[in-house]
Amino acid sequence: MPSSCKEIRAALAQCLQESECVMVQRHTAAECLRSPLSESLPTKCQQLKKGFGECRRGMIDMRKRFRGNQPITFKSLETTEQSGEGYQLYAGKSAFAGGVRKTDGNEPEPKDWREVENEKYRKEQEAQKK
Secondary structure, three states, X not given: OOHHHHHHHHHHHHHHHHXXXXXXXXXXXXXXXXXXXXXXXXXXXXXXXXXXHHHHHHHHOHHHOOOOOOOOOHHHHHHHHHHOOOOOOXXXXXXXXXXXXXXXXXXXXXXXXXXXXXXXXXXXXXXXXO
């Protein structure tokens, strides 16, 4: 297998070995990846399974032929998980980074641009009358 998917494959294998499906129920990893057992896997394993499938699909995708298959490395996935920043599981830029502000719910609503323009206009009219 080309090296572009090795890291995410290893992470999926590790996740499966630590899952309840393999450890407690004593199924093989291959059985755990198939339905209906795949629905009982932890979310992290399901995400890795989906990412690995997209990585494998990307190896034969002609649209990615020139740029190459660019899966996210599992190491960077772990660091984003620990830091709490959003991430996109497979290739490209993060889907959530920088787009979301943290709020406590007490922030004033920003004024509508039309209200701001009306206030400016009224001030100009008052200045002209004086």
